[in-house]
Amino acid sequence: MKATWWKVLAVALLAYTLIAGLLADVPRLPILNETVRALYFHVSMWFSMVIMLTVGVVYSIKYLRNGRLEDDDMALEFTNGAILFGVIGIATGSLWAKFTWGAYWTNDPKLNAAAIGLLMYFAYLILRNSLTDIFQRAKISAVYSIFAYAAFIPLIFILPRLTDSLHPGNGGNPGFNAYDMDSQLRMVFYPAVIGWALLGTWVSTLRVRYRRLARKMEEKMINQ
Template identity: 80%
Template sequence: MKTYWWKILAILLLAYTIVAGLLIEVPRLPILNETIRALFFHVTMWFGMLLMLMVSVYYGVKHLRTGELRYDDLAVEFTNTAILFGVVGISTGMIWAKFTWGDYWTNDPKLNASAIGLLMYFAYLVLRNSLTDVYQRAKISAVYSIFAFAAFIPLIFILPRLTDSLHPGNGGNPGFNAYDMDSKLRTVFYPAIIGWTLLGAWISTLRVRYRRLERKLEDHLINQ
């Protein structure tokens, strides 16, 4: 119970998110209507992705300080899950955009920022694969991931200033900015963020454990 309470919490929060997210009364806003429920399933993906990238950077820094491989495992698996969340976020967003804006891809700063972020982290994976030595791979990819994150953060703040976003709540579009986000929406939105992020952490820790077992097995085979 001590160690896995948060997994139960994740299940409960996600069950609540799905049930309440689909059933609660939502405010009728022009254009959005019922699709405002995407807030719980699409917008939360980005929050989850950013949180997990932060965790990954944290472990990257820790790896550089100590040089221990277990931090590298955590860093890479959190990045992997963040990429997964990013891909899910971008594809749900594209489906939503097709029906709301009439196109899968528009020149929207948020879309572009997320696409660039994904490009960065795909490049990170390619970089990892091109290095063979385990320790060197861990160190160099940690350096790149911190560097890329440092370049990614200003991007999120700059791009929206260049052109107005089509996203709800931006540029006079109806939606959930600080003022008209309904308090009812918040009661699902915040738990949803926590729930999805916990699910991401769960996926990552599972993969980390798998990675460690694999390494143990390899060591065992080598030392036979």
């Protein structure tokens, strides 16, 4: 195994997230109670998703610039990992909402925008798999991924802030304020985001390496 420093860092940060996330002091807030700790697991899923989608878009642009299928592998697998985090994010959010807002799903702007965003990325996978030519598939899905990203970021970060929402961090300009988080929560939250994003990167790069190897084998078989 290529034991690079960032894989060790991922394990260390995730262990810290788990121990400090469950045991460290948190503010005692009504309604939320202990569920405030879901911040380290639910919110960090979405942050990691956005980080991985960004990597996916960068590799999509790289593919369009030089047409190397290796870049398409990266774009696809990072988007795949991001979708996994998104699905976990929406499922954990739904459970959290049931016990704090009283329903698994509300027609809140943030929730609906997140659902639309996920559906856009499901469509990305369907679009990819409906094309048989690998170069056409890579090119069309790279273009789609850029457009989907350009719609996803405003959908989950900008539009819910223009209106009012039950979801914390919306309505007005809530970014990095003192209402939803304080320095003590941030001390676990930011390492958690980095840890989960690194785990996602690890799994994505594993699948990229599998894809590249499979392609090389195939080329070798054809050339024999």
